[in-house]
Amino acid sequence: MLLAILLIAGVADWAPARWASSDPRTLELLAGTPINCLLLEPAHWSPAFSEEAGRRSIATLGVVRPGQETAALAEKAKTARLAGLVLEGDFPPALLSTLADSKVLVIELPSRTRMKFDAPITGTTQAVWPGINPQEDGAAKAAPSGAPWIDTNSGFLRFVRAMARGPVWIGYRPPPRTVVPLARYFQAIGDAALAGARWIVSLDQDLERRLLARDEAALADWRRIAAHLGYFDNKDWAAFGPYGHMALVQDVESGALFSGGILDMIGVKHTPVRPVPIRRLSDQEMKSVQMAVDVDPTLLSPDQKDTLRRFTRAGGTLLTGPPGWRFPRQREDQITLDKEDVEKIDQIWKEVNSLTGRRNLGARLFHVASMLSDLRATADGKRLLLHLVNYSDFPVEGVTVHFLGRFTKATVYEPGVAPRSTAPYEIEDGVGVEIDKVGVYATLVLE
Amino acid sequence: MITAASAASARAQSKPLPAAPVSIARCASYDEDQVAVLGKMFDQLGGLDRLVRNKTVTIKLNLTGSPALKFQGKPLGVTHYSHPKMIGAVAHLLGRAGARRIRFVESAWGTAGPLEEYMLDSGWNVRALQSAAPKVEFENTNALGTGKQYSTFKVAGGYIFPAYKLNRAYEDTDVFMSMAKMKDHATCGVTLAMKNIFGITPASIYGDDAGEQEPNESPTKGRVNTCHFGKRQPARLAPSERDPASSREPGHRMPRITAELTAARPIDICLIDGVETVSGGEGPWIRGLKYIRPGVIIAGTNPVSTDVVATAVMGYDPRAPRGVTPFKDCDNTFLLAEGLGVGAADLSRIEVRGVAIAEAMYRFAG
Secondary structure: OHHHHHHHHHHOOOOEEEEOOOOHHHHHHHOOOOOOEEEEOHHHOOHHHHHHHHHOOOEEEEEEOOOOOHHHHHHHHHHOOOOEEEEEOOOOHHHHHHHHHOOOEEEEEOOHHHOOOOOOOEEEOOOOOOEEOOOOOOOOOOOOOOOOOEEOOHHHHHHHHHHOOOOEEEOOOOOOOOOOOHHHHHHHHHHHHOOOOEEOEOOOHHHHHHHHOOOHHHHHHHHHHHHHHHHOOOHHHHHOEEOOOEEEEEOHHHOOOOEOOHHHHHHHOOOOEEEEEHHHOOHHHHOOOOEEEEOOHHHOOHHHHHHHHHHHHOOOEEEEOOOOOOOOOOOOOOOEOOHHHHHHHHHHHHHHHHHHOOOOOOEEEEOOOOEEEEEEEOOOOOOEEEEEEEOOOOOEEEEEEEEEOOOOOEEEEEOOEEEEEEOOEEEOOEEEEEEEEEOOEEEEEEO | OOOHHHHHHHHHHHOOOOOOOEEEEEOOOOOOOHHHHHHHHHHHOOOOHHHHEOOEEEEEOOEOOOOOOOOOOOOHHHOOEOOHHHHHHHHHHHHHOOEOEEEEEEOOOOOOOOHHHHHHHOOOOHHHHHOOOOOEEEEEOOOOOOOOOOEEEEOOOOOOOOEEEEOHHHOOOOEEEEEEEOEEEOOOEEEOHHHHHHHHOOHHHHOOOOOOOOOOOOOOOOOHHHHHOOOOOOOOOOOOOOOOOOOOOHHHHHHHHHHHHHHHOOOOEEEEEEOOEEEOOOOOOOOOOEEEOOOEEEEEOOHHHHHHHHHHHOOOOOOOOOOOOOOOOOOOHHHHHHHOOOOOOOHHHOOEEEOOHHHHOOOOOO
């Protein structure tokens, strides 16, 4: 138990990756990368590997899935000197309780509906592969209308981040028998990091095999993946928290665990929105909020309803879901909305869109249709940080951001490039900043 | 029924159709000195000064479709939008020639918001454009915009609508310029200076979500149902169609609407950007699009003359009838425009200055 407690203390800093080898020499491949925690399948559990990993300050975790002999594997994990087990999937409660009583550190990655927000690490393996995916006919879109849809886990993860006590991991793997383009790895890392979560790095079989064989091209790709992984670990950015003058009052029962839900719909419009879990709804949470969306008012307690009443009396704008409509109950195997439900929440979305219009709720972004963003601020609001993740396979030139408020200094960060200053210029309600080009990630810090 | 050919012929019998010189220049890249290239072209047309000095110049850009839709991830200006560098150069030249006011206009897709924001969404540096010349303005003509009322533009002897209601910017100007991209077009055969003018129609009145009685000043859709397919009439503020029983086929309607808009709101200066563009259609929503680099710019003062030369440069016969590429699925806009007296679609009557058509030719269907 002591070991488990000691480990938990360092858990917050774990940067996890799946590893398909028990050869201690492969650990050399992690030198210079931020990865310090490896998830190993039972075939790769080995005391020699764990010991060498320990010497390199790398934690080793054994992956167990339902249907395997969990109790026996827990014993085997001890023999292999693993730091703990990762339970991928949904396990019987009795087994979980037995493991909880053991001296083994257990990290659960169950289905989304079974996630535990008070666990040392909250996570799941249920996810979409982030990116802009072509339509059935292979075209990006078939009309001169809207933006390409971005498949993302970021809305769901932002809610989980608002709920979870500890770090948030998302552990999906590349689709089987698929060679994943390098940019898609960057997008997977950024998609999680945008929401303050970590993707458990997982290489496609081809890259994994070539990397372990020390193929030159694979090594180069691996170094780039590692550089992008480390990008979001900038310690100066730790002081920034979620920011924006719009709040989405939502919870597990009102669709917060879906991908492609309301948070994502608002997210693609780059409206800075903070998820406020119903159970956290308070006057303090609503401070500085100008506009709120209450997805399902029937889920609110009388006290919570009073909180929103005070919010509107103080001049806040409140939008509620369609009367009589409730979010569908999420099935355990479900991560995206059914078509009919998408059509229903489209009503909410249209109202949100018409209410926000051209209002600046923290930042307005231009030329960012292929991107998602996350606006953060320091507690005193004197510094803002904006992360941008580009999900297209092409760089985007000429991005403009209009920030609310007066700032005199702006710094642009990109992976592998020295930070550079750019001069904010005055606009009607704040300052504008231009970024010449966004490759995969860019970050703006305003002071 | 009036056919394009018979209308042209009737017109031709009454009075000679106008024709004007057209300038062609080679320009391999937007990184070339656009001011020098365009300046020389305008000089070949008699100089910008005489056209714009002390005048308000309104420039209709070609920003078709949502800026969110890109082709192969390329900047919009190298595929299906006007290119910002060329726009900046034009603004600079107009300013230098003494234009009193330069107003960029477009009916921005699906929005009545400021055109500046639409341009920002296209990745353009609006501040640079603003500073390219004194008194540069922007107007989104997809709705009422900064005006108080719409202007009426009557069509003499037109085909589909007897008149159009347009944003006031199209009336409140001395010189009207169409700055188009050189492209194929699904329902008009080619997108050139004339087809670009279809974009002056406000979606507030001609849009799919326009009000039946009153304009919708917050349009979010295109104009397909009213214009392309004639499934509905424009908002009552604007005159309804002449003949609601006429063909609803886009290949019949769109060339006619294009021709009569050009007649109703005459174009004084045409500038066609064929430096980098796409072939196979007008935007990424068309299948079979291809990115190409014809490396050519065409300018003129008569829209039919200019478009006819540009069509020839694209490797097409400008007088081709319906059924022949590029007018495979539509009527020939130029012949329809001839019928309205806009200009002569006759290459033999057009003086080409600068580079010869044969030297500039880039076969779009190639």
